Amino acid sequence: MKIKVITETLSNLEIAKRQLDRSISLFFDERDYVSSLTLAGAAEEILGKILNHERSSSHSLDELIKGALKINSVPVGGHKEKKAKKEIANIANYFKNRIKHYNAEGEITFSVDFYAAEIINRAMSNYFAVTRNETALMIRFKNEVLLGNV
Secondary structure (H helix, E strand, C coil): CCCCCCCCCCCHHHHHHHHHHHHHHHHHHHCCHHHHHHHHHHHHHHHHHHHHHHCCCCCHHHHHHHHHHHHCCCCCCHHHHHHHHHHHHHHHCHHHHHHHCCCCCCCCCCCHHHHHHHHHHHHHHHHHHHHCCCCHHHHHHHHHHHCCCC
């Protein structure tokens, strides 16, 4: 196959939207949960940065961290809060980061569909916060996976 030189100009939002929709397609159509998780993770990060840097708004991981800090009564401000935020983010992103980087630990066993769905959900929350819109695949995912309507 000969490679054509195809040039596109893409915004961060368009890149994240394509990654997220493809992630959902991989989840449903190919049951490739590892690739789905990786693409959803990339989209989630881009959308989170759009929310933080362009909209001065929090993203899904920020909200998860805020809730965990509140539940654990971590005092606001200072070193303890900063350390706790980092630890919570590391836990929330463990599988996403573990499968996208080489790791000397070798094999990993985890619920690939569950963690892919979790990251897709976080990315979808960020996408909706940015656009106030959902794609057809996002609606399908919400209905079938999150709400259990089949």
